[in-house]
Amino acid sequence: xxxxxxxxxxxxxxxxxxxxxxxxxxxxxxxxxxxxxxxxxxxxxxxxxxxxxxxxxxxxxxxxxxxxxxxxxxxxxxxxxxxxxxxxxxxxxxxxxxxxxxxxxxxxxxxxxxxxxxxxxxxxxxxxxxxxxxxxxxxxxxxxxxxxxxxxxxxxxxxxxxxxxxxxxxxxxxxxxxxxxxxxxxxxxxxxxxxxxxxxxxxxxxxxxxxxxxxxxxxxxxxxxxxxxxxxxxxxxxxxxxxxxxxxxxxxxxxxxxxxxxxxxxxxxxxxxxxxxxxxxxxxxxxxxxxxxxxxxxxxxxxxxxxxxxxxxxxxxxxxxxxxxxxxxxxxxxxxxxxxxxxx
Numbered sequence: 001x002x003x004x005x006x007x008x009x010x011x012x013x014x015x016x017x018x019x020x021x022x023x024x025x026x027x028x029x030x031x032x033x034x035x036x037x038x039x040x041x042x043x044x045x046x047x048x049x050x051x052x053x054x055x056x057x058x059x060x061x062x063x064x065x066x067x068x069x070x071x072x073x074x075x076x077x078x079x080x081x082x083x084x085x086x087x088x089x090x091x092x093x094x095x096x097x098x099x100x101x102x103x104x105x106x107x108x109x110x111x112x113x114x115x116x117x118x119x120x121x122x123x124x125x126x127x128x129x130x131x132x133x134x135x136x137x138x139x140x141x142x143x144x145x146x147x148x149x150x151x152x153x154x155x156x157x158x159x160x161x162x163x164x165x166x167x168x169x170x171x172x173x174x175x176x177x178x179x180x181x182x183x184x185x186x187x188x189x190x191x192x193x194x195x196x197x198x199x200x201x202x203x204x205x206x207x208x209x210x211x212x213x214x215x216x217x218x219x220x221x222x223x224x225x226x227x228x229x230x231x232x233x234x235x236x237x238x239x240x241x242x243x244x245x246x247x248x249x250x251x252x253x254x255x256x257x258x259x260x261x262x263x264x265x266x267x268x269x270x271x272x273x274x275x276x277x278x279x280x281x282x283x284x285x286x287x288x289x290x291x292x293x294x295x296x297x298x299x300x301x302x303x304x305x306x307x308x309x310x311x312x313x314x315x316x317x318x319x320x321x322x323x324x325x326x327x328x329x330x331x332x333x334x335x336x337x338x339x340x341x342x343x344x
Contacts (some may be wrong), residue, residue: 003154004265007044010151011264012257014041015281018143020250022136023292028128031289033136034253038281039106040140042264042274044153047144056103057134063107064130067115074120074190081116086183088112093178093207109204113186117200121193177326178207181319198286199311202226205282206319221276222323226316229283230309232256236288237301257281283312 001009018037022030040047048056066088073081089112096105110133119126185203189196206222239252262268263277270277287308294301 001151004267006151006153007265008258008261008267010147011038011041011261012254013147013151014140014143015257016250016254017147018136018140019253020246021139021143023246023249025139027132027135027139029132029136029289031285031292032132033139035282035285036133036136037140037143038278038285039103040137041144042278046153047141047148053138053141056137059104060107060134060137061130063104064111064115064133066108067111067113068119068123068126068130070112070116071119071123071126074116082183082187085112085116085186086179089179089182089207090175093175094172096178097174098172106204109182109207113182113189113204114197114200117186117189117193118197120190125193173326173330177322180322180326181207181315184318185315196311198290198308199315201286202283202312203315203319205279205286206316221272221279222316222319223313224272225276225279226283226312229280230287230312232280233284233287233291233305236284237291237305256284287312 015034015037019030019034022033027033070081070085073084089109092105092108092112094105095101095108099105115126115129118129182200182203185196185199189200236252236256240249242248259268260277260281263270263272264274266274287305290308291301291305294304
């Protein structure tokens with residue numbers, strides 16, 4: 001089997017197996033586990049070992065624990081706490097963009113936003129979210145260990161070089177952009193943590209898109225992937241309604257994951273980059289997970305879905321506007337600097 005085909009089946013098999021195990025084991029917030037399966041498996045390579053997994057869990061606990069420390073500050077000193085969150089978000093995106101520490105930056109962002117917001121609702125809810133994140137990571141790695149021997153990498157080193165961090169002033173602008181995308185959504189979520197938890201996850205995923213610099217590419221990729229993810233979420237829900245059980249949930253996720261992985265690894269021809277299709281899958285999972293929870297609790301699934309989808313689109317439009325305005329300011333600053341240097 002070709003290397004790219006093995007990568008497709010490895011990624012899709014890990015996502016589907018993680019999803020099935022998370023719901024079978026009745027983990028708290030089970031839809032988070034396949035998100036980590038996507039993030040940890042999309043990059044080609046063997047899964048991490050026991051020692052690396054223990055180090056990762058320790059890093060996750062330390063970074064997410066920051067959110068618990070912010071809860072008393074949000075209660076008694078909200079302005080100071082929000083300023084700390086803003087600085088923390090900038091530092092987190094700076095680690096992602098300038099230092100190449102994607103996982104550490106992502107978990108710091110989640111700690112500053114998702115955990116602190118959950119803690120304002122109740123401390124028990126915040127610890128439940130941390131528990132679901134840690135268990136989701138462990139389950140995703142365990143499923144990687146199961147799937148990888150069937151679809152291993154080539155023994156030769158990877159043909160592509162590792163992605164280099166974005167250098168210079170541009171990385172500062174991208175970090176600032178990520179902070180400006182997430183912070184307003186964070187403030188909104190403080191008004192109703194239970195309602196806006198999913199939209200925080202969406203805003204964090206949008207802020208992590210460090211490769212999008214131009215307004216045109218940002219609009220096409222962010223907004224297009226959000227709409228497409230919503231359409232696939234509706235399609236998935238309709239297909240699952242034909243036979244709503246865990247086996248069909250696993251099989252439909254496996255089928256769609258094979259299609260998306262084919263797009264990500266370019267076995268299926270596409271005009272969009274891998275980040276576009278990764279964002280589609282993330283949007284699908286973030287929308288689908290709460291829909292399953294709503295169905296189990298007897299809520300109106302379609303009404304809740306369209307509310308979430310409307311919020312996702314609103315956040316994406318805001319992210320596009322932030323990219324456009326910051327790019328406009330950056331280009332104007334570069335033109336002024338070039339003019340001053342010419343005059344001198």
